[in-house]
Amino acid sequence: MRQDRAMILELPKQAQREEIYKSRRNKKAVETVFEIIFILCALVAVISVVIITAYMIFSGGPAIGKIGVKEFLFGEVWAPTAADPQFGILSMILASIYGTFGAILLGVPIGLLTSVFIAEIAPKKMRGALRAAVELLAGIPSVIYGLIGMIVVVPLVAKIFGLALGMCLFSAILILAVMVLPTIVNISETSLKAVPRELTEASLALGATQVQTIFKVQIPAARSGIMTGVVLGIGRAVGETMAVIMVAGNVVNRPELFGSVRLMTTGIVQEMSYSSGLHREALFAIGLVLFVFIMVLNLILNAVLKKGAE
Amino acid sequence: MYKKLRPMDLFLRGLIWLSAGVTILMTVGILAYILVRGVPSISWSFLTTAPSELTGTIGILPNIINTLYIVLITLLISTPIGIGAAIYLTEYGGKSKFVKIIEFTTETLAGIPSIIYGLFGFMFFVVFMGLQYSILAGGLTLSIMVLPTIIRTTQEALKSVNPLYREAALGIGATRVHMIRTVLLPSAMPGIITAIILSIGRIVGESAALIFTAGIGVKMLKLTPAGVFEHLETSGATLTVQLYQYAMRGEDLGVSFAIAAVLVIIVLLINFATKRLARRFRCG
Amino acid sequence: MENIMETKSLHLYYGDNQALKNINLQMRKNKITALIGPSGCGKSTYLKTLNRMNDLIEHVKIEGQVLLEGQDIYDPKVDVTMLRKRVGMVFQKPNPFPMSIYDNVAYGPRIHGIKKRSQLDELVETSLRGAALWDEVKDRLKKSAMGLSGGQQQRLCIARALAVSPQVLLMDEPTSALDPISTMKIEDLMVELKEKYTVAIVTHNMQQAARISDYTAFFLVGEMVEYADTEKMFSMPSDKRTEDYITGRFG
Numbered sequence: 001m002r003q004d005r006a007m008i009l010e011l012p013k014q015a016q017r018e019e020i021y022k023s024r025r026n027k028k029a030v031e032t033v034f035e036i037i038f039i040l041c042a043l044v045a046v047i048s049v050v051i052i053t054a055y056m057i058f059s060g061g062p063a064i065g066k067i068g069v070k071e072f073l074f075g076e077v078w079a080p081t082a083a084d085p086q087f088g089i090l091s092m093i094l095a096s097i098y099g100t101f102g103a104i105l106l107g108v109p110i111g112l113l114t115s116v117f118i119a120e121i122a123p124k125k126m127r128g129a130l131r132a133a134v135e136l137l138a139g140i141p142s143v144i145y146g147l148i149g150m151i152v153v154v155p156l157v158a159k160i161f162g163l164a165l166g167m168c169l170f171s172a173i174l175i176l177a178v179m180v181l182p183t184i185v186n187i188s189e190t191s192l193k194a195v196p197r198e199l200t201e202a203s204l205a206l207g208a209t210q211v212q213t214i215f216k217v218q219i220p221a222a223r224s225g226i227m228t229g230v231v232l233g234i235g236r237a238v239g240e241t242m243a244v245i246m247v248a249g250n251v252v253n254r255p256e257l258f259g260s261v262r263l264m265t266t267g268i269v270q271e272m273s274y275s276s277g278l279h280r281e282a283l284f285a286i287g288l289v290l291f292v293f294i295m296v297l298n299l300i301l302n303a304v305l306k307k308g309a310e
Numbered sequence: 311m312y313k314k315l316r317p318m319d320l321f322l323r324g325l326i327w328l329s330a331g332v333t334i335l336m337t338v339g340i341l342a343y344i345l346v347r348g349v350p351s352i353s354w355s356f357l358t359t360a361p362s363e364l365t366g367t368i369g370i371l372p373n374i375i376n377t378l379y380i381v382l383i384t385l386l387i388s389t390p391i392g393i394g395a396a397i398y399l400t401e402y403g404g405k406s407k408f409v410k411i412i413e414f415t416t417e418t419l420a421g422i423p424s425i426i427y428g429l430f431g432f433m434f435f436v437v438f439m440g441l442q443y444s445i446l447a448g449g450l451t452l453s454i455m456v457l458p459t460i461i462r463t464t465q466e467a468l469k470s471v472n473p474l475y476r477e478a479a480l481g482i483g484a485t486r487v488h489m490i491r492t493v494l495l496p497s498a499m500p501g502i503i504t505a506i507i508l509s510i511g512r513i514v515g516e517s518a519a520l521i522f523t524a525g526i527g528v529k530m531l532k533l534t535p536a537g538v539f540e541h542l543e544t545s546g547a548t549l550t551v552q553l554y555q556y557a558m559r560g561e562d563l564g565v566s567f568a569i570a571a572v573l574v575i576i577v578l579l580i581n582f583a584t585k586r587l588a589r590r591f592r593c594g
Numbered sequence: 595m596e597n598i599m600e601t602k603s604l605h606l607y608y609g610d611n612q613a614l615k616n617i618n619l620q621m622r623k624n625k626i627t628a629l630i631g632p633s634g635c636g637k638s639t640y641l642k643t644l645n646r647m648n649d650l651i652e653h654v655k656i657e658g659q660v661l662l663e664g665q666d667i668y669d670p671k672v673d674v675t676m677l678r679k680r681v682g683m684v685f686q687k688p689n690p691f692p693m694s695i696y697d698n699v700a701y702g703p704r705i706h707g708i709k710k711r712s713q714l715d716e717l718v719e720t721s722l723r724g725a726a727l728w729d730e731v732k733d734r735l736k737k738s739a740m741g742l743s744g745g746q747q748q749r750l751c752i753a754r755a756l757a758v759s760p761q762v763l764l765m766d767e768p769t770s771a772l773d774p775i776s777t778m779k780i781e782d783l784m785v786e787l788k789e790k791y792t793v794a795i796v797t798h799n800m801q802q803a804a805r806i807s808d809y810t811a812f813f814l815v816g817e818m819v820e821y822a823d824t825e826k827m828f829s830m831p832s833d834k835r836t837e838d839y840i841t842g843r844f845g
Binding site for chain 2: 030038039042043044052059110112113122130136140142145185240272287
C-alpha cells in the first residue's frame with residue numbers, strides 16, 4: 001500500500017520535473033538569442049566606425065597619393081579646375097585652425113565664467129532658467145546660426161571695422177565662439193559641481209573670499225573636466241560647416257582676420273556638387289584630413305579623461 | 311576686522327556677471343530675433359503648400375514632409391539598435407574589454423562632424439549602395455549619427471534604475487530577458503523617450519550630413535499606397551537644407567526667417583518636452 | 595584668567611529647527627577647550643558659529659552674541675574673511691588642496707597678500723615646524739600633498755591653518771579619521787600649540803578630551819549641560835546627565 005502511494009506521488013513529481021527542465025531549456029534558448037541580439041546591436045557602433053574610417057581612407061587616400069602629400073598639405077594654390085590643376089589646401093587647413101583657435105580663445109573664458117556663475121554665484125532660483133537657456137543655445141541648428149551671422153553679424157563687423165565685406169574669418173570666429181559655448185558651459189559646470197565641498201570649505205576657513213576660492217581652488221580642481229570641455233569644443237568648431245559657410249566669404253586665401261576665408265569643411269561643401277575626377281577625389285582627401293584631425297582630438301580627449309580619472 | 315574694498319574681487323565678480331549676461335542675452339537675442347522676423351511670414355498656406363511657379367508662392371509643405379520622413383526612418387533604425395546596445399552595455403557587458411571598445415567607438419561616433427557623415431553617406435549609401443540622392447540614404451546616414459545620443463541617454467536611464475528592482479525580479483526566478491522587458495524598460499522609459507526626443511532635435515537641426523545624401527529635391531509626396539513608399543527613393547530637402555538654399559540665394563530672406571522661426575519653435579518644444587520628462591523622471 | 599572668545603545667549607535655527615539653545619561659554623586664552631556630547635548634540639554646529647562657517651548653509655538664523663576679544667563677530671560690518679584669518683579651522687577629514695605641500699601651506703598667506711618669496715619660505719617652514727611635519731616633508735615640498743599619509747595630511751592642514759597666524763584654532767574631530775599613532779602625534783601637537791594659540795576641539799573620544807583639554811563643555815540636544823575644568827568634569831560632574839554620559843551609560 002505504502003509503496004503504491006509513493007509511486008502515485010512520484011509520478012506527477014517526475015512529470016513536473018521534466019516540465020521544469022523543458023521550460024528551463026526553452027528559457028535558456030530565449031536568453032541566448034536575446035543576448036546575441038543585444039551584442040549585435042552593440043557591435044553596430046564598432047562596425048560603423050570601422051567602415052567610416054575605411055571609406056574615408058579609401059576615398060581620400062588615392063588623391064593624396066596622386067597629388068603628393070607635400071603638395072597637398074603644404075601647397076598654397078587651390079586651382080582644381082585650371083588647365084594645369086593645383087590642389088594645395090594649406091590655406092584651408094590654416095583657416096580651420098585659426099578659426100577654431102579664435103573661437104576657443106573667445107568661447108572658453110566666457111563659457112567658463114558663465115559656468116562659474118551658474119554653479120556658484122547665481123541665486124538658486126535663477127540656475128534652472130540659466131541652464132535651460134544654455135541648453136537652448138545647444139539646440140539651435142547650424143543653419144540658423146549661419147542665417148543670424150549673415151544678416152546680423154556680417155554687416156555689423158563690416159560697419160565696425162570699416163570693411164567692404166563683412167564676410168571674413170573674424171565673423172566666422174564670432175559665430176563659432178557662440179556655438180562652442182554650450183559645450184564648454186555644460187561640462188565645466190558639471191566638473192565644478194564635482195569639486196569636493198571640503199576643499200571649498202578649507203579655503204573659506206583660511207579667510208579666502210568666495211572669488212578667491214573659485215579661482216584658486218575650485219577651477220584648478222576642476223581643470224581636467226574643463227579641459228574635456230575645451231577639447232570637445234575644439235571638435236565642434238573644427239567640424240562646423242553650414243554656419244561657417246554662410247559667413248566666411250569662402251575665397252581660398254591665406255587666412256587674415258578680416259579677409260574672406262575658406263575652411264576645410266566649407267571647401268568640401270562648396271565644390272562637391274560640380275566636382276568630378278581628381279577634383280572630387282581631392283575633396284574627399286580634405287575630408288580625410290579633417291577626419292584625422294578629429295581622430296587625433298578623440299585620442300587627446302581619451303588621454304585627458306584617463307588622466308582626470310587618476 | 312571690518313569690511314574692506316577688494317578691487318580684484320569686484321573686478322572678477324564683474325567679469326563673471328558679464329559673461330553670464332552675454333550668454334543669456336545672446337540666447338534670448340537669437341531666439342527673439344528669429345521669431346520676430348520669421349513668425350509674421352508664417353501663414354497657413356506657407357505651411358500647407360508646395361512652392362509654385364505658377365502663382366509665384368512659396369510653401370514648405372514638401373520640406374516638412376521630408377523632415378518627418380527622415381526623422382521617422384532614422385528613429386526606426388537607430389532606436390532599437392541603440393536601446394539594444396545600451397542594454398548590452400549596462401546589463402551584460404560588465405567591465406570587459408569589449409565594453410570599453412564599444413564605449414570608445416560610441417564616443418568616436420559622437421565626435422565625428424556632420425560633414426564627414428555627409429561624405430561617408432554619399433560614398434556608401436548614395437554611390438556604393440546605389441540609393442541615389444534619396445530620403446532613405448539621408449535617413450540611413452543620420453541613423454549612424456544619432457546612435458551615440460540614443461545609446462548614451464538610454465544607458466544613463468538604465469543605470470539609474472534602482473538595483474533592488476533588478477534583484478527582486480531575478481530573485482523570484484524571472485529570467486534576465488523577462489526582467490529587462492517587465493522591470494527595466496518600463497522604469498527606464500522616460501529616459502528612453504528623452505533619448506528619442508533629443509535625437510529628433512539633432513535630426514531636425516541637421517544639414518551638412520543631408521545635403522549630399524538626401525539632396526535638395528522638393529517633390530511633393532504622392533498620397534497613394536505606392537507613393538508613400540516611393541517617396542523614400544526621391545531626393546528631398548529638409549527644412550534646414552531648404553533654409554540654407556534660400557539664404558545662400560540671397561533673395562527670399564523672409565522665407566529663410568520663416569523657416570528659421572518654424573525650426574526655433576520646434577527646438578523650443580523639444581527643450582520643453584525634455585525638461586518635463588526630466589522632472590517626471592526625477593520624481594518617479 | 596583671560597577670555598579670548600565669549601558666547602552670550604546664542605540660539606541657532608536651521609529653518610524651523612532649533613539646533614542650539616541659549617549657549618553661554620567663555621573660552622580661556624591659551625587653553626584647550628573640548629566640546630563633547632553624543633552625535634547630533636550641536637557641538638560641531640557650535641564650533642562652526644565661532645568662525646561663521648555656518649554662513650555657508652542656507653536658512654540658518656542666529657541670535658545672541660559671539661565676541662572675539664570683545665568684538666561681536668556677527669556684527670554686519672565685520673569682514674568674514676578677516677574673522678576666519680583670526681579664527682582658523684581644521685576639519686574632520688584631512689582636506690589638503692590638490693597642489694604641492696608648499697603651495698598648500700602658502701595658500702593662506704598668499705590670499706592675504708604676502709607675495710615675497712623669502713617671506714613665504716619662512717612662513718612655510720615655521721608653520722610646518724609648528725605642525726611637527728617639517729622633518730618629514732622638507733625634502734619634498736614641491737611634491738603633491740595628496741601623496742602624504744592621512745596623519746601627515748592632517749598635520750599639513752594644521753600647518754596650513756597656522757600659516758595665517760590665527761589666534762584661535764577650531765578643530766572638528768581632527769583625529770576621527772586617523773590611526774592611533776597619528777592620533778597620538780596630533781594630540782601631542784595640540785598640547786604644544788596651546789602655548790601660542792587657543793584651541794577648541796570637538797571630539798567623540800572622551801579619553802582624548804580628558805587627556806588633552808583644560809576645560810570641557812558637555813552638549814546634549816542643542817544645550818550646553820555643563821562647562822567646567824576638565825579634571826573636575828571627569829572626576830565629579832555636577833549634572834546627572836554628564837555623569838551618565840562620561841560613565842558610558844548612553845551616547
